[in-house]
Amino acid sequence: MSGQTLYDKLWQNHLVEQRDDGSALIYIDRQLIHEVTSPQAFEGLRLAGRKPWRVDANLAVPDHNVPTLRDERVGGIAGIVDPVSRLQVQTLDDNCRDFDIMEFEINDQRQGIVHVVGPEQGATLPGMTIVCGDSHTSTHGALGALAHGIGTSEVEHVMATQCLVQQKMKNMLVRVDGSLLSGVTAKDVVLAIIGKIGTAGGTGYAIEFGGEVIRALSMEGRMTVCNMAIEAGARAGMIACDDKTIDYVRGRTYAPKGEMWERAVEAWRDLHSDDDAQFDRVVELRGEDIRPQVTWGTSPEMVLPVDGVIPDPAAAESAARREAIERALQYMGLEPGMPITGIKLDKVFIGSCTNSRIEDLRAAAAVVRGRRVADSIKLAMVVPGSGEVKEQAEAEGLDKVFTAAGLEWREPGCSMCLAMNSDKLGSGEHCASTSNRNFEGRQGFGGRTHLVSPAMAAAAAVTGHFVDVRDWQEAGQ
Amino acid sequence: MRSFTVLQGLAAPMDRANVDTDLIIPKQFLKSIKRSGFGPNLFDELRYLDQGEPGQDCSGRPVNEDFALNQPRYQGASVLLARENFGCGSSREHAPWALEDYGFRCLIAPSFADIFYNNCFKNGILPIELDAAIVDRLFQQMYANEGYTLTVDLERQVVVTPEGEEIPFEVDAFRKHCLINGLDDIGLTLESADAIRAFESRWQEQSPWLFGTLK
Numbered sequence: 001m002s003g004q005t006l007y008d009k010l011w012q013n014h015l016v017e018q019r020d021d022g023s024a025l026i027y028i029d030r031q032l033i034h035e036v037t038s039p040q041a042f043e044g045l046r047l048a049g050r051k052p053w054r055v056d057a058n059l060a061v062p063d064h065n066v067p068t069l070r071d072e073r074v075g076g077i078a079g080i081v082d083p084v085s086r087l088q089v090q091t092l093d094d095n096c097r098d099f100d101i102m103e104f105e106i107n108d109q110r111q112g113i114v115h116v117v118g119p120e121q122g123a124t125l126p127g128m129t130i131v132c133g134d135s136h137t138s139t140h141g142a143l144g145a146l147a148h149g150i151g152t153s154e155v156e157h158v159m160a161t162q163c164l165v166q167q168k169m170k171n172m173l174v175r176v177d178g179s180l181l182s183g184v185t186a187k188d189v190v191l192a193i194i195g196k197i198g199t200a201g202g203t204g205y206a207i208e209f210g211g212e213v214i215r216a217l218s219m220e221g222r223m224t225v226c227n228m229a230i231e232a233g234a235r236a237g238m239i240a241c242d243d244k245t246i247d248y249v250r251g252r253t254y255a256p257k258g259e260m261w262e263r264a265v266e267a268w269r270d271l272h273s274d275d276d277a278q279f280d281r282v283v284e285l286r287g288e289d290i291r292p293q294v295t296w297g298t299s300p301e302m303v304l305p306v307d308g309v310i311p312d313p314a315a316a317e318s319a320a321r322r323e324a325i326e327r328a329l330q331y332m333g334l335e336p337g338m339p340i341t342g343i344k345l346d347k348v349f350i351g352s353c354t355n356s357r358i359e360d361l362r363a364a365a366a367v368v369r370g371r372r373v374a375d376s377i378k379l380a381m382v383v384p385g386s387g388e389v390k391e392q393a394e395a396e397g398l399d400k401v402f403t404a405a406g407l408e409w410r411e412p413g414c415s416m417c418l419a420m421n422s423d424k425l426g427s428g429e430h431c432a433s434t435s436n437r438n439f440e441g442r443q444g445f446g447g448r449t450h451l452v453s454p455a456m457a458a459a460a461a462v463t464g465h466f467v468d469v470r471d472w473q474e475a476g477q
Numbered sequence: 478m479r480s481f482t483v484l485q486g487l488a489a490p491m492d493r494a495n496v497d498t499d500l501i502i503p504k505q506f507l508k509s510i511k512r513s514g515f516g517p518n519l520f521d522e523l524r525y526l527d528q529g530e531p532g533q534d535c536s537g538r539p540v541n542e543d544f545a546l547n548q549p550r551y552q553g554a555s556v557l558l559a560r561e562n563f564g565c566g567s568s569r570e571h572a573p574w575a576l577e578d579y580g581f582r583c584l585i586a587p588s589f590a591d592i593f594y595n596n597c598f599k600n601g602i603l604p605i606e607l608d609a610a611i612v613d614r615l616f617q618q619m620y621a622n623e624g625y626t627l628t629v630d631l632e633r634q635v636v637v638t639p640e641g642e643e644i645p646f647e648v649d650a651f652r653k654h655c656l657i658n659g660l661d662d663i664g665l666t667l668e669s670a671d672a673i674r675a676f677e678s679r680w681q682e683q684s685p686w687l688f689g690t691l692k
Contacts, residue, residue, distance in 0.1 A: 016676040017669055021650035025669055027676055029687050037569065039510035048663070053673075056692045065508060084508040084531050091510050102691045123691060127684070135568040135592060149592055151570035152512070153599035161666040163673055167649060169591075199495055200562040203591055233565065235591045256686035264686045299495050320494055320560070327493070418567075420504045437566060439499045445528040 003274025005171045006240055007206040010146035010271075014129045016163055026166045029128040031158050032114045033060035033101065035092040036420070037133030041156035042095040052099055053162040059123050060096045060103040062089045063113045065420040068383050068410035072422075076107050085421065099159075112386020112412040115139040115353035119223065120388055122252025126241040126268040131158055136353045136436065138229040142222035143249065144241030144271035146206070149230065170204055170280040172234065173273075175211035178287035183470035185363065186221030187355060187434065187453035189213060189285075190228040191293035195303040197283055202234030205281065208273060209239050213287040219248040220359040227354045228436050231300040240272035294340050294466055295438045295451040297328035302438070304340055306456070306468045312336035331440055332448050333428065341466045343450065346429040348373075348380035348407070348461040349443070350454055352417035355434035356385030360454040361393045364434075365401040367458035367469065373406035374464030381408040381423070383415040407461060419444045432460040479601040480659030484582050484629045486555030488619050490545045491520075496559060497566035498593060502575040506531050515571055516578030520546065550623045558616055559586035561609065564593025573600045583629045585636065587612050598652045601659070603631060605646045631657055 004012070017025040038060070045051070052058060065085040067073050072081060077093065080086035089106060096103040104110040110121060115136050118124035124140045130147035131137060133155040140147035154164060174193055193209075194201075207229050214222065222239050229237025239245075246265055249255045256264045291305035302325075304311075313329065313336065316322035329336065334343070350356070350364050361384060373380045382402050384390040390412055393399055399409045416423040417435035425431050425447025434457050438449040452460065459469045506518045508531055517535040522528075524547060526539040540547050546554070557576070563586040564572060573596045576584070582602055587609035589597075597604045607615075618638065619625040628637040631653060636644040655662055666673075681688050 014680075017672050019651065021654075023649065023651040025666065025672070027673070027680065036507050040512040040570075043510075043512075048661075050663070054677075056689050059691050082508075088508050088510055100692075125687070128687065133568060133570075135566065149568035151568055151573075151592060151596035151599060153570060153596065157663050157666065160663045161670075161673065162677070163666055163669075165651065165662060165666060199565055200588060200590070203562070203588060230566075230592075233562070233590060254690045260686050264684070267684065299497075324494055418499075418504050420507065437497075437499070439497045439566060441503055441522050442499050445503075445522065 002278045003276040005273040005277040005279060006144065006208050006238055006271060007146065007169070007171055008277070010127065010129065011168060013127070014146070023165050023167055025163045026129060027163055028131050028158050029057060030123065030130045031058045031155070032118055032130065032132035032137070033058055033155070034064055034114050034132070034134060035062045035088045036064045037152045038095065038155055039088065039091045040152045041159060042099065044156040045159060050160045052101065052159045055100050057162060058101045058159070059118070060092060060101050061111055061114050061117050062092050062106055064414045064418065065089065066106055066413040067421050068413050068415045068423055070411060073107065073411040082422070109387040109391065112389065113353045113356060113414055115227065116356060116385030116389065119143060120252070120386055122249060122255035125249060125255065126245055126271050131164065135230045136227050138235065138237045139223050139227040139353055141229070141236055141238030142219060142226040143245055144239065144268065146236055146238065148235035169206045169236070172202060172205040172207045172281045172283065173279040174207055174209050174283045176209070176213035176285045176287055177211040178213060179216065180213055180287045180290065181470065183455065184290050184292060185453040185455060186217050186224040188290055188293045190225045191295065191300065191303045191451060192285060192290045194228065194232045194300045195293070196285065197232055199231060199299050199301045200233040202229060202232040205234050206236040206238065207232065207234040209237060214239060215242065218359055219244060220357040223357065224354055228300070231436055241268045292453065292456050292469055294456065296332065296334060296340060297325070298331055298438055298440050300436070300438060300451060302328055306340050306466055308340050310334050310336055310338045310340070343430060344376065344465055345432050345460055346378050347425060347431040348377060348457050349416040349431055349433040349435065350381070350457050351383030351385070351415050352435035353385065354436045355454050356383060356389065358389050358392050360434065361389070361398050364454040364458040365398040367455050368405040368407065368462060369401050371405055371462045373461045376464040377461055379408065380406065380461040381410055381416070383410045384412050386412050416443050418442060432457040432466065478599070478659045478661060481582065481601055481603050481631055481656045483631070484555060485626060486582065487551065487553055488556040488558055488615070488625050488627050489551040489554035490616060490619060491557055491559045492545070492616065494560040495562045495565055498564055498569050498572040499566055501564070501572040502569065503529070505529070507569060507571050512574055513578060515575035516580070519575040519579040553580070555580050556583045556585065556627050556629065557581045558612065558619060559584060561587045563589050565590035568592040570596045570599070573597045573602050577602055585612060585615065598656060601656065603629065603656060605629070605636065607644060607646060611644060
């Protein structure tokens, strides 16, 4: 019998019941909750007269539609201008109080984007099963956990039963060996992976990211990679637990301490795929081949290296592909053959659960330090992923670097990644964004999103168009 | 949940690949704390020419006449024909809520995104995966025949065309059982409460650091 993959181990460790019909009952260690996908689940519990199975397995935080402007934020929930958003955030507070669930409220220092907050607080630990009514829950797999998004009915199901009914997924290994060129980051790696396998490439699979490049990434970088597993169609992305993971978790608020820590670390040492584990599919990339990436279309798979040119639909391999390219080009207002560096930008967004951690902000600040945002840019904003990230960045003086360069420094939240609050694109505006989705209308009705790394977004803010951050950094130094 | 046994319904097209859940129901409508009333905003950015807002009366909004679902021949449709990777992106269950509220009970496509596929079954919607060539043929037949109606028999696991052709499909046994009987699967899972408790106490003994920290 061959060895187990990391996913096989996590699955096996949490298997409550295997049923004859192929489905299984899987135990969930942690449920993260936010204001958008939980109200109907709490209401369901109420209507059925049910209580949470295990209150201490849940952690809630409002993030999707909290305002990021200081003036609107200081008043807390009562200060939220949009009454519909205000009610939703208030409803989360009310539900958490009624059901006795721990919540970091809107102006709590620990508040932030749920996928930044979990790992940061040690509420996300290696070896856990973690769910949240949010597809970017895959982020937490970076700690050697089985983490994936679920719908609201399943949020309610986990609250009521501490379990999910699941079918086991297939195993995929995405191995990136070699090393990255200077200026190439975790974001570029994951965009290159999505460009290679497509947005449905991971459908039905749990993806494990491995290889020298992944091992060399910081924990923040690994979270960026796992965050976008869903953009490759895989609900769950994960990375083996190693010394870096353990060092990251050590000392965090809700991480085990003392003798319990030693026991936990011993268990976590097994959180990797065995040498002889079998994967259903293996995809390989070389780190040296990856250049800074920019999406040009309306799906994350529509991505090219920064020195690329907008594709010609006439050269597409199929009629369906040709139509998709034509539709994307029309929506994006781009012409075939145009260089990526020729795309003129209106706004720049640095933030989101993909790229709002301290390392991301440091990378962006390093690029804009001593420079100015181009006059043609209407708005460039930096939205830290949490109150803790914000405090750390301010302690390092990064906020001053950003504001001196003409970028706005905001309060933590999801912000313009999905534009549920007032941070959004106007119709036709092009945005260099460190977020995860470039879908039509995602950042605002008619808005045109280009996904890039924090360093690439920062460089684009200064020049007003995309530049290869590698040449540009060299030239500027 | 409404049960699903046999559906006879008018088919309508969503003829593009990689339809994401942002397109099915845009984010501004996710601010609702209810699970009903999303139908008028299904495919909002494609259906209307203006930008929709929550709570708005949609009856007076400018309509995009080119969008298939706005054409008279597709009014009352309950079967949606779609292309590859339907429902990708965000996990928002508001997407199946909007489809169901609009009147769709069955979706047929070559492939669906995982989370969306799963969410459909929780809301009485049957997503059916068929070979891309078969889906393409259904599209062509539908375009050629106004009033094109499909019969979907979940018990027998067949889609029946107006010509009487029977196309078999696969569906997971547990999901089929829940859908046919309109079962709330929380109740079913709670039948295993003893097994969950037994697992939990074993797991707590083995991994005590996972318990009792958040409160």
